[in-house]
Amino acid sequence: MDGSFTAEISKLKAANNSIEIELERTYARLNNCLNESHTVRTEANKLRHDIQILRSHNKKLHNKLTEAKAGITRVRRILNSLQTEGIRIELSTRDF
DSSP states (O other), rough: HHHHHHHHHHHHHHHHHHHHHHHHHHHHHHHHHHHHHHOOOOOOOOHHHHHHHHHHHHHHHHHHHHHHHHHHHHHHHHHHHHTTTTTOOOGGGGOO
């Protein structure tokens, strides 16, 4: 009985060592995943910030474009009005 008890203890110790090694590997992988997760979160936050800046810039550009379109429309109306009154206006590209 002593031989089989000793053999069983040896098997259990070997199994325990295998479990400890696998646990260490799993712990190392978990730490790597946590580090990657932190890196991804940091990058995602930077991208969100960049998107906010770009949206703001896009809105400003849209507003400027809208103002420019309105200005062009006003100028066209004035030119049409002047031409209707018989006043001829010649514009060259240098006037812009």
